[in-house]
Each structure stands twice: as C-alpha cells, then as structure tokens.
Amino acid sequence: MLHFSPAKAFLQSILILALILFHFNKTVAQNGSWHPAEAAETFPRTLLTADELPAVRAAVTSGTSFALYASLVADVAGTPPADNTSSGGRRARATFAKNAAFVALLNQQAGRGAAQLLPAADRTRLLTTARGLLETMNPGVEPFASFSGTQYTEWQWRSKELIDYLVAYDLLRGAGEPEASLAPAKARLQLFAGNLYLQSTKPFLGVAFYKTIKNNHTLMTAAALGMAAAVLNDATSSDPNQQPTNWANAGLFNLDNVLWEDAQRQSDPAAVAGYAEGPYYFKYAFLNCLPLIRTLGHFLPDKAFSYSYGGVTRSIPNPYFDPRYDRLYQWITAIQMPDGRFPALEDSYIDMGMPELALTGKAQYANPLYLNKLNPGQLNTLLTQLRDVTVDMRAAYLAANITPAPPQNAQLTSLPLSGNLVFRSGNDSLASYLHVYGKNGAPLANSGGHNQGDAGSFILHAQGQLLALDPGYLSYNRREEIGNASNHNLVLVDGAGPVIGSAGNANDAAATVQNAFETPQLAYGEVATAYNGARLTRKTLFVRGRYFLLADAVQASAPHAYTWQLHGYGLAGGTATTGTFTDSLATHTGIWQKNGASLLAHVTAQGAAATYTTATRIHELTYNTTENHTALLVQSGRATQTQFLAALYPFTTHQPRIASVSTASTAGLTTTTDRFRDLAFAQSDTLLRTATSPQLRQAIGADGLLNFYSADSAGRFAQLFIEQGTVLQLDTLPLLLASRRATISWQQLDDQHFAGYVSRATTLRLAFPQAPPTVSGAGVSRFSYDADAHQLRIEFSQASAFTVVLPAAGKVLPVELMRFGAERQRGDVALTWQTATELRNAGFTVERRTGQEAAFQPIGYVAGAGTSAAARSYRLLDNTAPSSLTYYRLRQVDTDGTVTYSPVAVAPAAAPEPVLMLAPNPADAYLTVRQFGTAGTLQLLDTQGRRVLQQSFQQEARLDTSHLPAGLYYLQLLRPNARPQTGKVLVVH
Secondary structure: OOOOOHHHHHHHHHHHHHHHHHHHHHHHHHHOOOOOOOOOOOOOOOOOOHHHHHHHHHHOOOHHHHHHHHHHHHHOOOOOOOOOOOHHHHHHHHHHHHHHHHHHHHOOOOOOOOOOOOOHHHHHHHHHHHHHHHHOOOOOOOOOEEOOEEOHHHHHHHHHHHHHHHHHHHHHHHOOOOOOOOHHHHHHHHHHHHHHHHHHHOOEOOEOHHHHOOOHHHHHHHHHHHHHHHHOOOOOOOOHHHOHHHHHHHHHHHHHHHHHHOOOOOOOOOOOOOOOOOHHHHHHHHHHHHHHHHHHHHHOOOOEEEEEEOOEEEEEEOOOOOHHHHHHHHHHHHHOOOOOEOOOOOOOOOOOEOHHHHHHOOHHHOOOOOOOOOOOOOOOOHHHHHEOOOOEOHHHHHHHOOOOOOOOOOOEEEEOOOOEEEEEOOOOOOOOEEEEEOOOHHHHHOOHHHOOOOOOOEEEEEOOEEEEOOOOOOOHHHHHHOOOHHHOOOEEEOOEOOOOOEOOEOOOOOEEEEEEEEEOOEEEEEEEEEEOOEEEEEEEEEEOOOEEEEEEEEEEEEEEOEEEEEEEOOEEOOOOOOOEEEEEHHHOEEEEEEOOEEEEEEEEEOOOOOEEEEEEEEEEEEOOEEEEEEEEEEEOOOEEEEEEEEEEEEEOOOOOEEEEOOOOOEEEEEEEOOOEEEEEEEEOOOOOEEEOOOOOOOOEEEOOOEEEEEEEOOOOEEEEEEEEEEEEEEOOEEEEEEEEEEEEEEEEOOOOEEEEEEOOOOEEEEEOOOOOOEEEOOOEEEEEEEOOOOEEEEEEOOOEEEEEEOOOOOOOOOEEEEEEEEEEEOOEEEEEEEEEEEEEEEEEEEEEEEOOOOOOEEEEEEEEEEEEOOOEEEEEEEOOOOOOOEEEEEEEEEOOOOEEEOOOEEEOOOOOOOOOEEEOOOEOOEEEEEEEEEEEEEEEEOOOOOEEEEEEEEEEEEEEOOOOOOEEEEEEEEOOOOOOEEEEEEEOO
16 A cells, blocks of 8 residues: 655645646537536526516516516417418517416416416426427528628527527526426527527628627627527537537627727717617617626626637626616616607617616616507507517516616706707606707717718607607618608708718718706707708707707808708698698798697798798608608708707697797797797807897897897796807896806796806806805806996806805895905905995904815904994905915804805916016126016116116116126016016126
C-alpha cells in the first residue's frame, strides 16, 4: 500500500480537480449546453415562475383578467388547425400550443369568484394537444437569401412560432409534464432553433444577415434565438447550429448590437432616443423581445454576462434589469395619446397601443386603455389589442399580472433625440394632447424604409377622440398611398414636402425639437426643418391647458407658394361613423366633429392674399382599409417669406369666438372665451408692431417674432409671451422690458403668485403693483423695486423659470423693502436699500458671503427707523469687499428680536486691473504710457511726493522727461471711481 504525505495528498486532489474541470469544460464546449452562473434552471421560467402562479390563478377569476382568460379557455376548447405548411397555419398551431399549455398550467376553469379546477379529462386533453403540436411542429426555416431574392422576411413568422412553442414547452414542464415525455418535443424545438441559427448566420454570396440587416427583423430573430437558449439551455449537440451557447451568443449579442451599439442602431444607450423605425415597429419587434426579456428576468441574475459574435465579445447586462430598456419604455409611454394608443408616427397603425409592456413587470409602463371611441373593426378592446393577427399575447399579459397604472406625464414632454414634442392638459382619457414631430441624425437616418414624409407634422387628440390625424399605415406594400407629405399636417412648399422614406433612405428633411419650456399657464416648443428650398419653424403655444396656437414661420431665398394643411377626423357631409366637417372659409374656420368631441381650427396668414379650400383625403381605418376625411388647406401667395398662425381649440359644447387680425406684416388672431380675451400675432422680423382687438381695451405692441397677450374678462392682466423680443406694451405703457432679446413668459396665477420664464441671461423690468418680498429662480441674480415707476427689476444670469410672491392679504410685514442692491465702487462695494414702511424695526445687520464660504458673515450694522410710514434710504460701504463674486443680504431685526432676511443681492467679481505699460523704462527724453480701455489723469511724483508732471490720459500718452533730473519717480493714473494705479519710473540721461 502506498502512503502520501498530507502535502502530496493535497496536490493530488488539486490535480484531480483540475482534470475534472478541464474535461467538464471541454465537454460543455463540445455539447454546447448553456449554464450561466446563478441561473435559475427551474420550470416554468418564461411567462411566469412557480412562485407567481398562485397570484395569477387568483387574478383570472375577476375583472379584465377573467374576460381574457375566458376567451383563452374558449379558444383551446376547439381543435388546432391542421395546416402545418403556410405561415398562417404554422403560426396558429404554435399559438394554440402555447395557450393550451397556459390553461393546463393554471388548471382552472373560466369562472368568476372562487377558482375551480379543470375537469381532469379537459386538462389531460390540453396537455396531450400541446405536446402533440410540439412533436409535430414544422421546423423548416427559409434561407437568408437566394438568387430569387431575400427570404429572411419570413423569419418574422418563424421567430414568433419558435417563441410560442418554446413557451408551450416551458409551461408544460412547469405543469409537471416529465422531461422524458417531452423529449421528442424538445428535440423538435432544438432542430427548429438550430435551423433558425443556421440560416441567420449563413451568408449568401458573402452577404451576412446580422452584418447587413439592422432593424426589427434582426431583433425578432435574435430574440427567438435568445429565448431558445434560455428555455433549452441544457440541450446538447455535436452540431454547432443546435447548441444553446451559440444561440445565446448570436441572439443576445445582436439584440444588444442593433438596439444600442451599431452605427445603424435603433436607439441610443445613454438617453431617451426612442426607436428609429417608429412606435409600431418598436412594438412589433418587442412582441418577440418582451417574452425573452421577461424570461431572462426569471432565469438570470441582475448581472452582466459576456457574449461573443463575429469575433467581438461584449459584457452585456441582463435586459430585464438594464436601464437602457427602461428608457425605451419611458419613451413609448411619454408619447402615448390619452386613450392609451401610441401616435401613428412613421409606418404605424392608427389603432394600436402597447399593453404588452406589462411584461416589463412595471406598472408605470402598463397604462389603461380607453378605446370605446374607436370604430367597429378597429382594435377597440384590450382583447383585440392583445390578440392581433401577428401574435397572441393574452397568456403573456395574464401571466404578468400587472394592474395598469395611470400615466404620470408632464404638461410638456420634449425629447429632441427621438423627435417628440408633446403637450398635454393632464393624464386622464379626456385630456387635450398635441404631438409635433421632428427628428434628425441617427434616429432619422436609421428609420429608413419605415419613415414617412412627416417633418414638423402634428397630431391632436382631445375629449377621448383623435381629431387631427396622422394618416397611419395601410401595409408595407401600400405605404406610399398615405405616407407622403400631402397626407400630413404640415406646410407644403410649391405643393410638395419631405419625400417619403424608402429602404435604406429616410426622408430628406431633418427636423429639430428646440427651445421648449413650460410655466403653469403656458407651454412652448418649436420644431425647425427645411425642405424644397425653404426653412420652416413650427412654434407651438399651449395656452392654459385649453387650446393650442401654432405659428409657422417660413423663409426662402426665392419666392414659393406655401400651403398649410390640417387633416381632421371628419368628413364634409359625413355620418356619425365617419365624423363630420363644417366650414366657414370666409372667416378662416373649419370644425371637425366626431363622437361628441369637436375641433375648431382658425387659420390666418400674413397679408390678405391667402386662399382657403378643402379637399377629400384618405387615412387608414384598419389594415389595408382606408377611410375618407376632409382636409383644410390655406395657401399663401408666392413670397420669399410668410407667417401662418392657427388656433386649434378642442371643445364639446362651448365654442370659442376666434377672429383674424392679420396685417400686411403680421399674422394675428384673437380668441375670446367666457373667462379670457387673448391676442396673438407673428411676424418675420423684430420691429415693434401693434395689434388691436375689439375685446381688449388697449392696443398691444410688441417686437417679438411671436407675441401673445391675455386679459381676464374684466380686462385685467392674465399673461404675456414674446419670442426673441424686448418689449410688450399696452398702448404706450410697457408691461415688460428686457435688456437683451429673449423668449419670455410672464403670468399671474392668483392674487398673490406670479410665474415666468426667460430663455437667456437678461434683465427684466415688469409692471408690478408693489414690492414683492420674494423673487426666486435658478437664474435670478438680484431684484429690486422702483416704487415711483411701479416696476419690478429682475436680473438673470442664465435661462430660468422664476416665481414672484406677494404677501398674503392682511399680513403686515415689519419692513416693506422696495430695493436692495450691491454695486462696486473702486475697490469697495456700496450697499443701498430703501424701505417704503417700517414697523418696530430695530435695524439691519449686513451679511456677506463669497462663493468659497459656507455661511454668511456679519460685516456691519445700520440702525432702523422704528416705526415709519415714510420711505427711507440706507447705505453701507463694504471697504473690505473681496474682488470675487460676492453675495449680500440684510438681517432685519424687530424690537422684539424677530428676525427677517432680505433677498440676496450680488456684487459681480471686480474686473481685472488693466496693465499699466511704461516704455522705455528707464526713460531718457520721453516716457510712453499705455492702458487700453482707460481714461483718466496721469501725474508723475518725485521721491518727496511732489508733482512734477500732469496731463490727461486716453489709453495712451507720451510724457516729456528730457528736462527732469535723473532719478526715481512714481507715476500715478487717476481714474473716476477707481483706486489710483502706480508704477515706478527711472529717468537717466
């Protein structure tokens, strides 16, 4: 018998373990099974887990889930289709297998209230049927391409079949079906997945699928392979095409690549950038991706794993937990219409939402649907949304078991990267909603064959009804019937607009969402684009959450004819089903009405040459089915520039009064309701021009490109807006003055609160009734009040929203501070303030803080006036002021010790001392003195302090030193409001 020392025994153990691991890894590499670290290799793992099963069983006994489940039970009570050859037949068999396995897993009858088990015979029949469909599935997959053309487009159906069969297998395993009894089904699935892998990785004449195709087709194929790897992870084969490890690498690498990494990627890894092909093709691709993502959430931990394809390896996070995917979900949720559908942007069907986002497991993305106003034949229920002809997602939706949550979108959503500008009055189903479209860069370039001629177009939805249409999408083969510029709500140039995109080429008009902001009573944003030799900027004002003003500024180097278009959801002479349209072209008005909701559009143009007509156009009703509507067309005369201004006012019963007030140089209109009197006008330059309205007491003068003024029914100021302006006035009384051109909003919210916005650093002077104690905003540097002029002066260091608050009625402040300012004087800072009244005021401690200090420090004290009804002025000189940016405030103290702080005043950093240049030095006959930008007096002193020379100075002076005795002298530059600047001069002869 041999004996080993402990050390030798340990080494022997290590060698044996290494050999075991080597052979294990070699075996795994040879057989291709996929066992990621910490993977949960239990069943079910796709739509749900065993832990989630009880809650799903309980949910399907009531509410919407009951109705969906009842429809599933009814469907699988029949016989699966016999057709196993055509795409439709193959898909239907896969769907039947999935649904039968789901009902068998739940093992529950369709009934309300207490759950009841399926009769044993029924469950056995479902298990047998699902297993039989798996065992007889058609695993054939077409090649990528051949000499007769590309055939990979058929993989959109093969991938959906494969995913449904994989889910069926997983659910059967979860239902307790023995692995051995499912071995033939598993082998068939492995063959199907292997065929898809083989064909998707096999080039044709040197052209490879994953290197060439970077769109929804790639995502669908990759998702199916990833799903196969996750469900059949323990499958083995000596054939590389049938190895789960290879499926995982190809699937998850290319999913990640096409979404986030490739130059032709569909989205952006670092920001909300949408999906380039548009909402529908995002949904279409993710009907495959979401089941995979949910499966990976069950199967893999929240970690990154390495995946390799084409010689490249990447560490890729688990998509279920990856925040990049959340940004896609945020995008589609942020742009959805109030009834839960997404807008029909690009090649998107008009009647679709995305309830399948429930598979994310996050309620904020699974919003309610309100589809009762859709037409018969459209997807007007949750059931029809989930049971579309392409794929049946009912089982997946039920398994997710998410209660839809109302969306939480803001009044304004500006997504420049994805090209979405959205205004909404709320998050209920009756809210007003306007979407203006404009994308550029990669999101535009990579939209290719699903891009329409729609730069700058808009969609409007209100009172639960789509009122201003995007034409939708009939089908890929018929997309050019309704995807052109003339089918969209945009401005045509000489009868044409952006061209419709084609495979590999997006439309020719990049558009940019820009300059968006919101205040409580107004939201604003722009979309700028150019096509057919003209530059167009569509500016949108959303007024009080009630109606929209659209100003279209058009400029070109040569004259063109311009046509403003609105495609409303209603038809002249139409029915309740089609909606109706009535017009008053002489008053520039059209009204569309459908399902009790109305849209009044009043459109005016600069000058008097515009003509108003209507036309009958088509839009998608359902797949490959059109419906007629009436479009309003406003055409200007030929010109190098013009302005259109439109009021789009949704209403139900109370119709507003809108009238044109355009001139030769402006497009203007007035809007009158029971509460407000509004006036707006647009112009192509920034001259001060005036507009009048019979409903307003004074003329409105302004110099912005777009100007808006609103008064309440009593004639009192409500709000104003100017785009790139400096003044808005009533008659000759300025309401707003700006030191620099800016886009500015200013509004009164109630008797005490005011709000506004400035687009850049500027100083505003606002007509204001009294001194406010508070002006706040990120860019507010300082403010003061001029009691004589009744003007509030606010200095802004940057673009900023701001608020102004008056004291509550009846509240007496100890000191009514009218003004507090800080001004540099030479090297000091002069602090001055003025009070209108004082009540028991003991005095003021002046406090100072620099940017490097954490807290204010006292620097001086000024006694107050006690109680006084007269205006009083105060002053303190800070002669130790730092040269850097410095903040000051007043600590006002009552006689009873109560403390109140003033707003902060800011002293800007002192300008750098200009250099005093002396030459030549030493000097002989003369001395030249230079200091740029400076004026003052020069004097030369000897060592005894006696002045020997003096002369005026303006940037440069020449002093005659020829008569001075040799020696040392001191030169002084004396300037107003500045400390003397000195220099030594040596005179030699």
